[in-house]
Amino acid sequence: MRVGADRWLTVRLSDAATRSYTRFVISTEAAPGFLSLGQATARAVAIRASQRQRLGRTFLVFGPAGAGKGAFVEDLLALLLCTDVDRAARPCNACAGCRSARSRAHPDLVIGSPEIWRDGRSTGESLVAAARRWLGGTAGAPIAGERRVILIEEADRAGEQIQNALLKALEEPSDRHVFILVADEPNRLLDTVRSRCQPLRIGPVPRAELSAWLMDHELLPKEQADAVARISDGFVGRALAFSRQHERLEWRRRVQRELVDLLGRGRAERFVSARELLDDAARRAVPEAADVPPESAPALDGAEPPRAPASVQRLAATTIVEAWISLARDLLVAKAGRLDGVPTAELLSDLPGAAMGLGAAPLVAFIGLLEAIHAGLAQNASPRLALEVAMLAWPTVS
Ligand SMILES: [Zn+2]
Numbered sequence: 001m002r003v004g005a006d007r008w009l010t011v012r013l014s015d016a017a018t019r020s021y022t023r024f025v026i027s028t029e030a031a032p033g034f035l036s037l038g039q040a041t042a043r044a045v046a047i048r049a050s051q052r053q054r055l056g057r058t059f060l061v062f063g064p065a066g067a068g069k070g071a072f073v074e075d076l077l078a079l080l081l082c083t084d085v086d087r088a089a090r091p092c093n094a095c096a097g098c099r100s101a102r103s104r105a106h107p108d109l110v111i112g113s114p115e116i117w118r119d120g121r122s123t124g125e126s127l128v129a130a131a132r133r134w135l136g137g138t139a140g141a142p143i144a145g146e147r148r149v150i151l152i153e154e155a156d157r158a159g160e161q162i163q164n165a166l167l168k169a170l171e172e173p174s175d176r177h178v179f180i181l182v183a184d185e186p187n188r189l190l191d192t193v194r195s196r197c198q199p200l201r202i203g204p205v206p207r208a209e210l211s212a213w214l215m216d217h218e219l220l221p222k223e224q225a226d227a228v229a230r231i232s233d234g235f236v237g238r239a240l241a242f243s244r245q246h247e248r249l250e251w252r253r254r255v256q257r258e259l260v261d262l263l264g265r266g267r268a269e270r271f272v273s274a275r276e277l278l279d280d281a282a283r284r285a286v287p288e289a290a291d292v293p294p295e296s297a298p299a300l301d302g303a304e305p306p307r308a309p310a311s312v313q314r315l316a317a318t319t320i321v322e323a324w325i326s327l328a329r330d331l332l333v334a335k336a337g338r339l340d341g342v343p344t345a346e347l348l349s350d351l352p353g354a355a356m357g358l359g360a361a362p363l364v365a366f367i368g369l370l371e372a373i374h375a376g377l378a379q380n381a382s383p384r385l386a387l388e389v390a391m392l393a394w395p396t397v398s
């Protein structure tokens with residue numbers, strides 16, 4: 001064990017009383033190679049390019065949000081900035097090049113994005129002018145090593161004029177400059193930009209592999225790792241967000257359990273539940289909304305407690321409706337007997353039983369209604385009314 005190494009071993013302790021988690025970080029000697037999960041093809045292409053010494057001028061790392069592009073880019077930066085004399089051993093994850101690449105502090109690493117250009121504008125300067133100025137500044141010689149690495153995040157969010165300026169920069173011949181473009185949606189890049197890139201696609205990882213990795217790296221118990229791997233469709237970034245926001249997952253599970261429970265309840269109980277779910281979700285959306293200082297609390301006994309602002313209530317109702325839609329879809333799939341494809345089946349043991357008592361047609365109609373409510377919430381519908389409408393339409397099993 002050694003402090004300051006690149007690979008972190010995370011140990012998570014659970015406090016059963018408060019359900020809060022504390023993270024302890026212990027650093028270990030780093031193993032060489034890529035540290036991100038899966039992506040065998042993208043990895044092989046990048047390593048082959050690096051070993052040939054004649055790198056393509058530009059890499060395009062693309063994949064949907066939450067796919068795990070960030071971790072892959074980190075590996076790619078280490079690969080390109082590693083100084084190990086044995087090229088086949090790169091990234092060694094031990095040299096200063098690897099370490100400063102991974103912490104994004106390497107002197108030959110230049111990072112840009114539409115947001116960075118926007119924030120870096122001088123007075124009166126347009127975004128396009130700021131991006132052009134930034135691109136001009138990337139042309140300098142490397143300071144510490146063989147090459148300069150120019151990383152452009154959210155490249156697909158840059159407008160056409162900026163992309164044209166970028167194209168000019170990409171067309172300048174140089175062995176000492178490598179560009180890495182990162183994009184959620186490569187289709188938003190100009191064809192002329194895209195055609196100059198070596199594409200590196202970041203896709204889903206097989207569930208079993210992702211689950212094993214979550215047990216290993218996030219120290220999740222097997223059952224939970226399997227559930228998270230399913231829920232995130234094999235995308236590493238999403239899986240990490242879920243496993244690190246354990247409480248969010250727990251809350252979603254609780255809401256879905258309550259909704260299954262309400263299938264057997266009447267109108268009055270459903271309305272009480274709608275209100276409680278909404279209040280709970282609003283408190284979670286804005287934790288400080290729950291901690292109103294005593295002096296600002298209403299003076300009259302029995303008065304209503306202060307309500308969360310409308311925007312928070314709408315956000316809260318939206319998250320409930322989203323959990324509800326996924327539950328209703330899962331019930332429909334469970335009805336068809338295909339439990340294997342149902343994420344919630346991992347979370348709710350009574351799902352098949354609940355599904356049996358429901359008709360497929362009412363479920364389909366209900367999902368349609370929830371989708372309309374979801375859209376309505378985005379258009380300023382009343383959150384409380386929206387949930388009450390859904391509660392009335394939620395099928396009943398006797
Ligand atoms: Zn290295």
